[in-house]
Amino acid sequence: MANKKQFDIIIAGAGAAGLSLLWRILNSSVLRDQKILLIDQSFEPANDKTWCFWEDLSLPNEGVIHHSWEKLLVKIAGEDYSENLNEYVYKCIRSENFTHHILQQAEKSEQVTFLEAGIKDFISDGQFGFVQTTKGEFKSRKIFQSALKPSGFDNLEVDISLIQHFLGWEININKNLFDPNLAIFMDFEVPQSDGTSFIYLLPFSQNKALVEYTIFSENLLEKDRYREQVRNYLETRYNLHKDDFSIEREEFGAIPMEDRKYPAKYCDFVWNIGTIGGFAKPSTGYAFSRIQKRSLEIMNALESQNPIPERRASSYRFRVYDIMMLYLLSHERDNALRAFECLFQKNSFDQVLKFLSEESNPALELSIFSKMPYMPFFRSMYKMKHRIFTGV
Ligand SMILES: Cc1cc2nc3c(=O)[nH]c(=O)nc-3n(C[C@H](O)[C@H](O)[C@H](O)COP(=O)(O)OP(=O)(O)OC[C@H]3O[C@@H](n4cnc5c(N)ncnc54)[C@H](O)[C@@H]3O)c2cc1C
Structure with a gap:
């Protein structure tokens, strides 16, 4: 490449969306000559998210699946509904493993240049898109970004703007209580005063699980409020008191659930991907499988040199x-x-x-x-x- 600040493809944001797209490109025989700039504020894989899905997806490696469940339970209005899945399997990936796996492949590739920097803005001069970072400006005609809300985003028409917010603990307990084959998809038998609320519990073994208090509402809560609800749940449902479990890690998330029409592009040559591209399903907050489908679609367009389709995440x-x-x-x-x-x-x-x-x-x-x-x-x-x- 003549200009070291110019790349064939720039991926700005190395989270679920950026890395899924990178993985697709790195595994494409057609795109082997494409020089890619990957930008993020940190390339240190973080164990801060568990991504679950049930669809049949192509993944970098089946080994990235941390656990899967063939049986789900929903508790609502005093009833338990639990069922074996026949067509699907509920699967969980740890963000740390996914990130590690793809970054490792990228490090071995001569296609990828890494830039650890803050992303400040994107602009276009009509010929190229530019990403402005704390370490300089870089240009490309194909920039995919999952880091910044496009300008004017907050003024877009929106009637309903909820958040799916949750805080969970991955705990180890001193007895064998959980069923590692059964995930609690939604347990609504919790106070409903904070918003539509439920517990989500993913058992990884008989004595290890991720337990999350999840709410659909307009505002976030004080962190201690979620913690209190998780603690109450463990006590009332499993008779687990403070000394009966240790917290290995805490996970917090806030996913938009809204009717806003997310713009496909930030500006000319810059496409929005991931959550910022509107790929979280408004009524559920699930985004991971939609991100995978979008990555495949983008890769197909890059391979065939067709325009990137500007489609919405849902029909x-x-x-x-x-x-x-x-x-x-x-x-x-x-x-x-x-x-x-x-x-x-x-x-x-x-x-x-x-x-x-x-x-x-x-x-x-x-x-x-x-x-x-x-x-x-x-x-x-x-x-x-x-x-x-x-x-x-
Ligand atoms: C805790 C949690 C659990 C979730 N669980 C599920 C689930 O089970 N199933 C599901 O389908 N969805 C889930 N989601 C929703 C969705 O799948 C995730 O939010 C997913 O990570 C979205 O991918 P993304 O690439 O858009 O954002 P991210 O994965 O957050 O990636 C964005 C990247 O951009 C970087 N970045 C941001 N701003 C800047 C900046 N200014 N400069 C430089 N770098 C920047 C960040 O460091 C990050 O690496 C979950 C979300 C969270 C938060």
């Missing part, structure tokens, strides 16, 4: 379903809980997961909605009609 049909559920979560919390109850009571878990991952067909969706309390959903459609009829 119109699913955007409407998401907006209806967001409306209930925001305005009719009791009905949102009732909808969750009907979902798990009246459908198989495989069907629910298929629907949530947007792999369902209209017949299944009709069947799911026909078993729901329909008035709240009609009301949500009516209340959100100005979004629904303008494309959401």
Whole structure:
């Protein structure tokens, strides 16, 4: 490359989205000659996130899957719904392993230049996109960024802006209590005063689990409030007191759940990917599998030298379903809980997961909605009609 500040591809942000795309490019025989600049504030793999999904995804290495479960449990309205999965497996990846694996491959590749720097902004002069960092400016015609909100983002039309926020502890306990084959997907039997709240519990062995207190609401809580709820849950459900467990690590997350139309691009030549690109599903917060699908789509476009498709993360049909559920979560919390109850009571878990991952067909969706309390959903459609009829 003639100019050492010019690259074929720049990936700004080396989290789930940036590294998934990098991995795709590094494994493409067609893109072998592409020089890539990878930028992040830190390349130290952090054990700060567990990414779960149930779809069949191509992964850098099957070994990155830390644990998987074939049985899920949902507790709601005094009932336990637990079921073996037949079509899916619920899988979990630790961010540290995923990052380590891909960075290791990148370090061995002559294609990748690493830049540990703060990303400040992106601009375009009409010929190139530029990333401005604390260590200088770099240019490319293909920049993929997952670090910064595009300018004007906060002024985009948004009717419902919730957050899925959670804090969890990975704990070791002094007895064998957990079932490592059964993940607690949602346990709503917790106080509902902070927002629509549930416990998510991933057992890794009989005496080790990640336990998270999760809320769908407008505002974050004081960290101690989440901790208190996790502690209460361990005590009331498992009779585990302070001295019965040790905390190996704490995980905190806040994922947007909103009807904002996320812009595909930051500016000319700069595409938004990952959460900032709108790839977290508004009604669930799940993003990892959507990020994988988007990475594949971008790689296919790069390989065929076609324009990067500017598609939204979900098709119109699913955007409407998401907006209806967001409306209930925001305005009719009791009905949102009732909808969750009907979902798990009246459908198989495989069907629910298929629907949530947007792999369902209209017949299944009709069947799911026909078993729901329909008035709240009609009301949500009516209340959100100005979004629904303008494309959401
Ligand atoms: C704790 C947690 C658990 C989650 N669990 C799940 C799950 O189980 N399943 C699921 O589907 N989704 C999950 N999500 C949602 C989503 O999958 C993750 O948030 C995912 O990490 C999003 O990927 P990303 O690349 O957009 O962001 P990130 O992974 O956060 O990556 C962004 C990168 O940009 C870098 N960066 C940011 N700003 C700058 C800057 N100014 N300068 C330089 N570098 C910068 C950061 O260091 C980071 O490496 C979870 C989210 C969190 C927070």
